[in-house]
Amino acid sequence: MNNLIVYCEIEDGIIADVSLELLTKGRSLANQLNCKLEALVIGSNLDGVEKQVFPYGVDTVYTVDDPRLYPYTSIPHTSVLVHLFKEQKPQVCLMGATSIGRDLGPRVSSSLHSGLTADCTALEIGPHEDKKNNKTYENLLYQIRPAFGGNIVATIVNPECRPQMATVREGVMKKEIYDPNYKGEVVKLDPKKYVADTDFVVEVIDRQMEKSKANIKGASIIVAGGYGMGSKENFDMLFDLAATLGAEVGASRAAVDAGFVEHDRQIGQTGVTVRPKLYIACGISGQIQHIAGMQDSSIIISINSDPNAPINSIADYVITGTVEDVVPKLIKYYKKNSK
Amino acid sequence: MSLKIVVLAKQVPDTRNVGKDAMKEDGTINRAALPAIFNPEDLNALEQALQLKEQNPGSTITLLTMGPPRAAEIIREGLFRGADGGIVLTDRAFAGADTLATSYALSCAVRKIKDYDIILGGRQAIDGDTAQVGPQVAEKLGIPQVTYAEQILKIENGKATVKRRLERGVETVVVPLPAVITVNGSADECRPRNAKLVQRYKYAKTPSEKQGLSEECLKLYEQRPALNLYEWSVNDVDADLSQVGLAGSPTKVKAVQNVVFQAKESKQLTAADNEIEDLVKELIANHTIG
Ligand SMILES: Cc1cc2nc3c(=O)[nH]c(=O)nc-3n(C[C@H](O)[C@H](O)[C@H](O)COP(=O)(O)OP(=O)(O)OC[C@H]3O[C@@H](n4cnc5c(N)ncnc54)[C@H](O)[C@@H]3O)c2cc1C
Ligand SMILES: Cc1cc2nc3c(=O)[nH]c(=O)nc-3n(C[C@H](O)[C@H](O)[C@H](O)COP(=O)(O)OP(=O)(O)OC[C@H]3O[C@@H](n4cnc5c(N)ncnc54)[C@H](O)[C@@H]3O)c2cc1C
Structure with a gap:
């Protein structure tokens, strides 16, 4: 009882x-x-x-x-x-x-x-x-x-x-x-x-369920891209970085809505909530609905061309620069410095 | 077969565009600074209703909204896009309702409308964000529900075939009518206003909006019934006072906190090669990566 x-x-x-x-x-x-x-x-x-x-x-x-x-x-x-x-x-x-x-x-x-x-x-x-x-x-x-x-x-x-x-x-x-x-x-x-x-009045006549493909929820490192990534092609850069770091790729809703990446990677209030060890936000402004899904990440790096992007206020490292410039450098220097 | 369609629509503050001026000095939300809009997914629901009306000649669409008298604005918005009429459920006693008290009031109004085949609503309102009202209205009316609908594929033999979009896929279900169907934002967008309908309905008014009009004006409203929007009170819909508004709400808001970011100390870097390399080294050294 x-x-x-x-x-x-x-x-x-x-x-x-x-x-x-x-x-x-x-x-x-x-x-x-x-x-x-x-x-x-x-x-x-x-x-x-x-x-x-x-x-x-x-x-x-x-x-x-x-x-x-x-x-x-x-x-x-x-x-x-x-x-x-x-x-x-x-x-x-x-x-x-x-x-x-x-x-x-x-x-x-x-x-x-x-x-x-x-x-x-x-x-x-x-x-x-x-x-x-x-x-x-x-x-x-x-x-x-x-x-x-x-x-x-x-x-x-x-x-x-x-x-x-x-x-x-x-x-x-x-x-x-x-x-x-x-x-x-x-x-x-x-x-x-x-x-x-x-x-039993409602009849299910067809059902097509897919297993969730991306496993961003369980990932300990997430590389997330926003609208500032600019294109689907530029997102490939993030997949490269993720593969290098052993990370998963996440996204903001604006990036998903723009068709840069699939919906099941969306992080935030209407996506998944994540709490990885490291969150790298690339071209994400940091609207409240996005922050709601990632603010408990242990370490947050923000890469943004706008030094005043709201996400910077919760980031541990703020890199002011373009994703086109910074992301390849991260890949390069990781490869160089990891044994 | 002609259908009697009711669309549940809510007037909401536009929470998607909360600017700096939307916060008051004391940190509370300044609702007055937010434009009041037709809840976005309710527009998707209206579009489904309009498509049903096209496919089933003779069908009618009635908009039903609960809110303050100014919520009549969204009824007109619906008329401009092709709805046939509307009711504002308004009464001080409805204030402070949670979803249960809201759905009770709406279900009383639907009972009063009496003749209905389909009740359409949005999946979710952008202020309360609960998605609870649709299923609760269905339960109160004792009829089935289909939530997360993306498209009503067909209506045949008193049954609707509906495609639902769920987080992990799609499902097609057949539901006997009458039923409540709540529509997702992924459904067809609502058509824009129609200029002719704007002309026809721009003077459509509720009784409270007609207050202060001249005798002559009021006569015109008698001659043109389509311009009369209805307002119903607790008594009009025979609602039990103990089940509406704050009194009828089991959930109580104990505290509200505005979300303010706590600024933390952050390290500022540029895109210069040495700075990026130092960062990477630091992250490797402290086992964050690698
Ligand atoms: C009810 C509701 C639920 C929502 N749920 C979610 C959710 O779950 N998840 C979510 O993410 N959003 C959600 N949103 C949307 C949210 O409000 C924002 O619109 C969205 O997060 C913005 O995404 P963004 O930061 O990628 O895009 P933008 O706000 O457009 O930001 C782009 C950023 O990229 C930067 N930039 C541009 N070019 C470059 C470049 N070349 N290099 C580096 N930086 C660059 C810009 O300075 C800017 O800061 C929701 C909204 C609502 C109303
Ligand atoms: C901060 C806050 C938190 C809240 N949390 C809760 C909660 O957890 N549980 C709870 O029970 N209540 C809650 N409420 C109250 C709730 O927001 C109101 O009861 C509201 O009237 C209906 O809920 P909703 O906005 O979530 O609508 P939803 O259930 O999201 O709306 C779904 C659909 O129902 C229809 N609909 C909803 N309201 C109306 C209306 N007034 N007129 C016509 N059609 C309508 C529309 O078609 C709409 O798209 C909360 C309110 C606030 C301010």
Whole structure:
């Protein structure tokens, strides 16, 4: 009762990274709240799926296994969550701010009349004082999120309604094994009790999913290009630099929109969030939406022809110059100086 | 088959162009300095509606917006592009709504509209950025939803075939109508204003905008019903007061912080060869690279 539950997305039998990241976060929140961490997996052929989540410190995994539950559609998954939450009364529910989580979360929150906070970048536990009604609350979930196009950060609480629901984008939280030998309990729920035949109204007739090609999220060095790269051809320079340094290539949205590079390399509020050891920003001005996705990088180098580019204010090294000039020199001197 | 289409549209501050003057001295956002615009993805939704109207003669498009009285501006904007009419859901009691209270109010208004086949909206508004209102309206009306839509491919036998663009690919789904469909920014851009329609509708007004007009003017509005935009209050849509506005919102904003960069000490370099080489050596020496 009153546990913390994470809705786990599954694609081709594999639990999504964003869900594992949330289990890691959920484990530490559950420790603070002194409650259990639960996972919910809905899909088809789920035997053994618990092995993927137990190492993250899951105490109970609920599975609902039915061929009709994969691929995801809104209403059947909503029905499972609504029924289960009415029974189990979790205090917190977390899900990925993905095209699934952002489709499912609001529908569930509407049905249960429980608040939902979108795209949180931090989750904390703390008290809340409602001055107007002279009430205090202990151990609420602080749901911290950017809004207003990234220009403000708001802390949102749900004092009265349960569960407190929040979505979080992929890459925002860190994924970390809690204990490789952790063992929880598996509870198989009977689909018939949680989903009605009439819930299956939307039919998926075609699906073409690609595995994410670039792995910028896991890269320890990122070479990112912006609109200032000027062309797709100039981006080749960045791929050269990346190959030299063992890095991945990232990009700003302006560079993606201009067609210099594929969308899955976009870094920022509407792309992925990264925190590499080294981030080299090439011809990126540093608008807030971009910064939001890379400001936690350990070391930031900015290469920009404009000495006053906003990104320079968060950079450890500012190189004032053109990318055409500087990038080849980086390659040259790295080759010369690395043994 | 002619369709009754409702487009949910929100007037939003243009958060994409937040200049220096948009921040007040005390560090809060000066909303007055930001132009109020038609939420970009709601324009993509309107374009899908206009295409459906072309393909299904006799269809009508009603815009529905919740906001202050000035939100009527976006209804006119929609009329200039081909919508047929619009309603501003406006009442002090709606203020301070979170997404749940917003979707409750919108769903009450849709119930009052009564006859609808498709409700289109944007995927997400650029101020709240939550993408929650569409699915919540669908749930409140007890109808299915299709989010992240890029194109409505066809409508046949009371079902819509919709292409969705997801972060890792595309999906095509068939959904029975009525349904809520929220449209991505990757969908077709909205057509521009049509000069003839601008002429026809530039004097379209809501009751609050008509205040202070002469008797004669008001008579003209009686003769030309198309120029009357509607305003609905909490009572008009039979909404339960405890479920709207701040009171009806489970989420509370506890604190708001403006994002200010903390300037850190940075090393300034030029593109000179020796400076770049020294930097590379330093990074190799401290194991950042190599
Ligand atoms: C809701 C929302 C979400 C967004 N999400 C994201 C996101 O996830 N990620 C993101 O990146 N953006 C995002 N944006 C867009 C963001 O606001 C900026 O438009 C974008 O980051 C700008 O990209 P840029 O820095 O590459 O381009 P610009 O701002 O055009 O900057 C180009 C820079 O290159 C420099 N330059 C030009 N030529 C050269 C040269 N030859 N050598 C060196 N430097 C040169 C210029 O001085 C300038 O600083 C979002 C916007 C909104 C409204
Ligand atoms: C800083 C801040 C943070 C917030 N965070 C949250 C939060 O995490 N959770 C929460 O529940 N609320 C939140 N809110 C409140 C939320 O912004 C408002 O409830 C808003 O009215 C609707 O949400 P949205 O702008 O995110 O719209 P979205 O859900 O992003 O809008 C999706 C679509 O719904 C339609 N739509 C939305 N609003 C209207 C409208 N007024 N009239 C007509 N159509 C509309 C449009 O088609 C739109 O494209 C926040 C507000 C602020 C200022």
